Amino acid sequence: MSGKNYGFETLSVHAGAAPDPATGARAQPIYQTTAYVFEDADHAAALFNLQTVGFIYSRLTNPTNAALETRLATLEGGRGCTVASSGHAAQVLALFPLMRPGDDIVASTRLYGGSIQQMRNTYPKFGWTANMVDADQPENFKRAVTDKTKAFFIESLANPGGVISDIEAIARIAEDAGVPLIVDNTLATPWLCKPIGYGATLVLHSTTKFLSGTGTSMGGAVVDSGKFDWARGGKFPSLAGPEPAYHGLNFFETFGDMAYTFHSHAVGLRDLGPSQAPFNAWLTMLGIETLGLRMERHCANALRVAQYLERHDAVAWVNYAGLPSNKYHSLAKKYLPKGAGSVFTFGVKGGYDVGVKVVDNVELFSHLANIGDAKSLIIHPASTTHRQLSDEQRLAAGAGPDVIRLSIGIETADDIIADLEQALAKATA
Numbered sequence: 515m516s517g518k519n520y521g522f523e524t525l526s527v528h529a530g531a532a533p534d535p536a537t538g539a540r541a542q543p544i545y546q547t548t549a550y551v552f553e554d555a556d557h558a559a560a561l562f563n564l565q566t567v568g569f570i571y572s573r574l575t576n577p578t579n580a581a582l583e584t585r586l587a588t589l590e591g592g593r594g595c596t597v598a599s600s601g602h603a604a605q606v607l608a609l610f611p612l613m614r615p616g617d618d619i620v621a622s623t624r625l626y627g628g629s630i631q632q633m634r635n636t637y638p639k640f641g642w643t644a645n646m647v648d649a650d651q652p653e654n655f656k657r658a659v660t661d662k663t664k665a666f667f668i669e670s671l672a673n674p675g676g677v678i679s680d681i682e683a684i685a686r687i688a689e690d691a692g693v694p695l696i697v698d699n700t701l702a703t704p705w706l707c708k709p710i711g712y713g714a715t716l717v718l719h720s721t722t723k724f725l726s727g728t729g730t731s732m733g734g735a736v737v738d739s740g741k742f743d744w745a746r747g748g749k750f751p752s753l754a755g756p757e758p759a760y761h762g763l764n765f766f767e768t769f770g771d772m773a774y775t776f777h778s779h780a781v782g783l784r785d786l787g788p789s790q791a792p793f794n795a796w797l798t799m800l801g802i803e804t805l806g807l808r809m810e811r812h813c814a815n816a817l818r819v820a821q822y823l824e825r826h827d828a829v830a831w832v833n834y835a836g837l838p839s840n841k842y843h844s845l846a847k848k849y850l851p852k853g854a855g856s857v858f859t860f861g862v863k864g865g866y867d868v869g870v871k872v873v874d875n876v877e878l879f880s881h882l883a884n885i886g887d888a889k890s891l892i893i894h895p896a897s898t899t900h901r902q903l904s905d906e907q908r909l910a911a912g913a914g915p916d917v918i919r920l921s922i923g924i925e926t927a928d929d930i931i932a933d934l935e936q937a938l939a940k941a942t943a
């Protein structure tokens with residue numbers, strides 16, 4: 515695939531995969547394999563010394579996973595990638611080379627609820643702190659920086675509120691502070707937005723969602739731009755100093771723009787262990803082959819549904835950045851010019867009771883806790899994902915009693931709208 519300036523759809527189908535050299539098989543084989551035979555003792559030593567690239571044990575590297583890693587790095591315009599067992603595992607893996615006990619990150623308050631939960635309650639057990647700021651004002655990141663800050667963390671398009679971050683502005687502040695900007699690009703996918711082009715250092719994915727695309731496979735990924743100077747300011751000793759976890763190897767000196775990705779495999783996956791199952795990597799590779807086609811339909815359908823709901827008498831508000839009335843519409847035009855994704859929220863008149871009745875009356879939509887499936891999905895956060903929170907916490911999280919979250923699938927748009935029409939009619943009868 516090298517040397518040619520292929521388009522996104524071509525790369526989605528071909529990057530990372532070629533006919534199998536052993537058999538000629540055209541589809542990417544699944545290497546459902548734990549370990550790999552060494553040629554001889556010298557080869558084994560060279561692999562363990564990271565002097566040659568190859569496969570040792572599938573907790574660290576696997577040929578099917580490697581194919582997915584190449585595909586994702588290519589699509590995001592990055593240098594390297596590490597796949598993980600889930601999006602949440604990828605988040606821990608992403609921070610692991612950067613952080614020590616006592617360090618902090620500055621993160622947006624408007625992240626996916628599960629990420630906020632991970633940062634507030636689990637990171638402190640590692641001695642990490644997340645200072646949460648309103649990302650609508652990029653200057654808030656500057657104000658929150660301490661001498662222990664090791665990264666900024668945002669979502670390009672946030673789940674579920676459709677909040678769009680000004681990636682370029684926040685990347686500039688990160689650059690001034692000498693820290694990498696990490697962007698969770700799960701909802702946008704590289705088809706809608708490529709954060710590295712706006713200055714992001716690391717791009718994260720829950721590949722569980724649109725990349726695998728059909729609700730079959732948990733997975734996560736960390737893509738490294740390869741552009742960050744890990745030696746700057748002496749902030750990142752695991753990457754740019756002698757790493758005790760790998761017999762004193764200086765990864766940045768040895769591997770340059772691949773330092774972060776080598777460290778993530780050789781130390782992160784080795785010691786934390788959240789490797790992706792090769793079968794999931796294989797399903798995700800297949801999913802990515804149709805990413806552009808699906809995203810185009812997801813976005814077109816979502817816009818039609820949002821326009822329909824905006825006109826509906828039983829609907830109090832619609833929060834979709836693709837609508838000109840939306841607060842984030844101008845940021846959407848800049849960062850998501852091909853469409854504002856397919857996940858958004860709306861509010862029903864009548865609050866909690868009507869919200870519950872809507873999800874109870876849908877027929878085509880599936881009532882479940884996921885997004886990014888080819889099938890249309892619906893959830894009423896106040897009675898499900900956010901039910902343990904107080905009323906105030908629910909409101910702050912954008913999960914008030916009237917809120918319904920949709921993940922619009924790729925079915926026929928008229929059928930999706932007809933299903934909402936009948937469910938809203940029954941809920942408000």
Ligand SMILES: Cc1ncc(COP(=O)(O)O)c(C=O)c1O
Pocket residue numbers: 600601602603626628629669673698700701719720721722732733734885
């Ligand atoms: C934006 C975002 N990031 C991360 C995650 C976590 O991903 P996973 O469920 O694959 O661990 C999710 C899950 O919904 C998500 O929506």
